[in-house]
Amino acid sequence: MPRRTNTGVRYLAEYKGYYRVTMAVPRQLQDQLGQRLVKGLDTQSLLIARARAPQVIAEFKRRIEDAWTARGGKKHSLLAEALEVRGMLQDADEDMEHFLRQGMNERIDKILSKGATYKTVWNPELGPDEIRIPTKEALAEAEEYRQIVRGSTPIAYHHESFMRTLKIADRSKLDEPRALGIFLDWLSTRNPPIQPFIENVTRPVALRYMDEMPAYTGLAWGSNAKYFGRLKFYWSWLSKRGFAKGNPFHDLTIAKDKVAHDEEERAFTDSEMQRLFMGDPPEGRSMLDVMWVAALTGARLDAVIDLRVGECDDGWFTFKPQKKEKSSRDVPIHPDLLPIVRRRIEGKKPDDDLFPEWPAxxxxxxxxxxxxxxxxxxxxxxxxxxxxxxxxxxxxLINFHSFRRWFITKMERAAVPGDLIAAIVGHKRSGLTLGRYSDGPEMGAAIEAIKKVRMPPLDGSVVIEDRSLTPRRRRQA
Incomplete structure (x- = not known):
C-alpha cells in the first residue's frame, strides 16, 4: 500500500517544506533496492510537484519490475515458471523433454494472446483468415520466457547465494545490492535496453558500462570505483562457479580523474579548529567530547563513537580495527583528554558506552x-x-575526517617519526620488517609523541597559522 499523504497524489509527500516521491520496496527486493525509493522534486509548490511526480512514479515502478526480472521474477510469476521449466528440461529424458517443449509452446501462445487484437484477412486458398496481433508487452514477455527456458539466467538470480558467502561487515554488505542495482538500472535505460541476463553481459557491454558509469551515476570517483569493483567481484564469483562464461569485467577499473592538490580534502587549519571548539553546538558537550577525542588521537569517527568504558580506563584507548586494520590498537590518552574521560567513566561499568548519547x-x-x-x-x-x-x-574539502588529518599534520610538524605516526593512527607501516614482523613501537614513545600535539588557543586570541611546504588555494576574502 502506498504511504498516506496529504497531497492528493499517491506516493507524493512533503518533507521539510519540499515535495518528494516515496515508494515502499517489496520485502524480497529490499536487499537490492533498499526499504524505500525516494526522490526529491526540488520544489515547494504542490502544483509543480503534482506535474513532476508521475514521471518519477513510473520510473520507480519500472525499477521495481526490473529488479523482479533480474532475480527471476516474483513467486509464481512467469519468470519463476520459466526457470522451473528450464530446471526440469535439464533432467528430462527424451519423452519428458518433448512434453515440456510442447507445454512451453502452448504457454508462449497463451502469453501472446493476452491483450491481443485480431484482424480478418483474405487468404486466396483458405478464404477469410483471422490474424492475431499481440501487444508489444506480450511480445517482449514471450521472448523473455523463451530466452530463460533456453538457458538465459537473470543477473540477480544467484545474488542471494553470493551474499551468503561474503565474510565482510554488515555495513559493507550494503554496497553489494547498491552496485547491482546501479548496473541493472543502467542496462534498462540503454537504447535499446539490454535484457538483464548474465549471458547478455559481454565484454563490449562491460567496457561500455565502465565508460558510461561516471556520467550515468553522477557519483564521486571513489563511490563509482567501489560499486564497479563490487560488481566485478560478483561476476568473478559467478564465473568460478560456472554460472557465467568468464568475467568480462576482470581487468577493468574506473579511471580516477586528476585532482589538483588544492581541490583535495584537507586538514582543518588552527583557525577552523578554534571556531569548531569555541562554538556552541545544539548537542553541547556530547558533540564536543567526540570532537576532542578525534582531534587528539587521530581516530576515525566510527572508532571513537564505539568506545566502551573498559577500553579507556587504564591510561589508553583501545580502538576497534578500522578499514584494513587486522587488530585493535592502543593509543595513549592525551593529557587534555583526561578530564573528559574521567567524567565519562565515573560510576560506569566496563561494558557501558563511553558516548551513550549516540546510540546505534x-x-x-x-x-x-x-x-x-x-x-x-x-x-x-x-x-x-x-x-x-x-x-x-x-x-x-573539510569534514570530520579532517580532525585525523590535522592530528597527523601536527605530529609530523613536531618531528615525530613517520612509522610511529603510522602505528598510532593505524596506517600500514613501511617495509616488511616493520609492517609484518614488529609488534609495534614502545608505549612510552607513543605517549611522548601524543603530548607534542597541542590544540590552538580556545580563548578567542589570534591564531598564527603554520606555513606548509605544500601550497594551497588562496582563500578569497
Missing amino acids: PKPPSVKPRSSYYSKRFTKYSRDIKVRDELEGKRRS
Whole structure:
C-alpha cells in the first residue's frame, strides 16, 4: 500500500517544506533496492510537484519490475515458471523433454494472446483468415520466457547465494545490492535496453558500462570505483562457479580523474579548529567530547563513537580495527583528554558506552553507529561556516575526517617519526620488517609523541597559522 499523504497524489509527500516521491520496496527486493525509493522534486509548490511526480512514479515502478526480472521474477510469476521449466528440461529424458517443449509452446501462445487484437484477412486458398496481433508487452514477455527456458539466467538470480558467502561487515554488505542495482538500472535505460541476463553481459557491454558509469551515476570517483569493483567481484564469483562464461569485467577499473592538490580534502587549519571548539553546538558537550577525542588521537569517527568504558580506563584507548586494520590498537590518552574521560567513566561499568548519547540505529538498520553523529556534525559545521566547498564537489574539502588529518599534520610538524605516526593512527607501516614482523613501537614513545600535539588557543586570541611546504588555494576574502 502506498504511504498516506496529504497531497492528493499517491506516493507524493512533503518533507521539510519540499515535495518528494516515496515508494515502499517489496520485502524480497529490499536487499537490492533498499526499504524505500525516494526522490526529491526540488520544489515547494504542490502544483509543480503534482506535474513532476508521475514521471518519477513510473520510473520507480519500472525499477521495481526490473529488479523482479533480474532475480527471476516474483513467486509464481512467469519468470519463476520459466526457470522451473528450464530446471526440469535439464533432467528430462527424451519423452519428458518433448512434453515440456510442447507445454512451453502452448504457454508462449497463451502469453501472446493476452491483450491481443485480431484482424480478418483474405487468404486466396483458405478464404477469410483471422490474424492475431499481440501487444508489444506480450511480445517482449514471450521472448523473455523463451530466452530463460533456453538457458538465459537473470543477473540477480544467484545474488542471494553470493551474499551468503561474503565474510565482510554488515555495513559493507550494503554496497553489494547498491552496485547491482546501479548496473541493472543502467542496462534498462540503454537504447535499446539490454535484457538483464548474465549471458547478455559481454565484454563490449562491460567496457561500455565502465565508460558510461561516471556520467550515468553522477557519483564521486571513489563511490563509482567501489560499486564497479563490487560488481566485478560478483561476476568473478559467478564465473568460478560456472554460472557465467568468464568475467568480462576482470581487468577493468574506473579511471580516477586528476585532482589538483588544492581541490583535495584537507586538514582543518588552527583557525577552523578554534571556531569548531569555541562554538556552541545544539548537542553541547556530547558533540564536543567526540570532537576532542578525534582531534587528539587521530581516530576515525566510527572508532571513537564505539568506545566502551573498559577500553579507556587504564591510561589508553583501545580502538576497534578500522578499514584494513587486522587488530585493535592502543593509543595513549592525551593529557587534555583526561578530564573528559574521567567524567565519562565515573560510576560506569566496563561494558557501558563511553558516548551513550549516540546510540546505534535500531534494527533492521545496519548503518554504523556514527551515522547520526556525522549528520549532526555536518549541520554544525555548516551553521558556523567551517566549510570549504567547491562547485561540482559532493562534499566539503573539510569534514570530520579532517580532525585525523590535522592530528597527523601536527605530529609530523613536531618531528615525530613517520612509522610511529603510522602505528598510532593505524596506517600500514613501511617495509616488511616493520609492517609484518614488529609488534609495534614502545608505549612510552607513543605517549611522548601524543603530548607534542597541542590544540590552538580556545580563548578567542589570534591564531598564527603554520606555513606548509605544500601550497594551497588562496582563500578569497
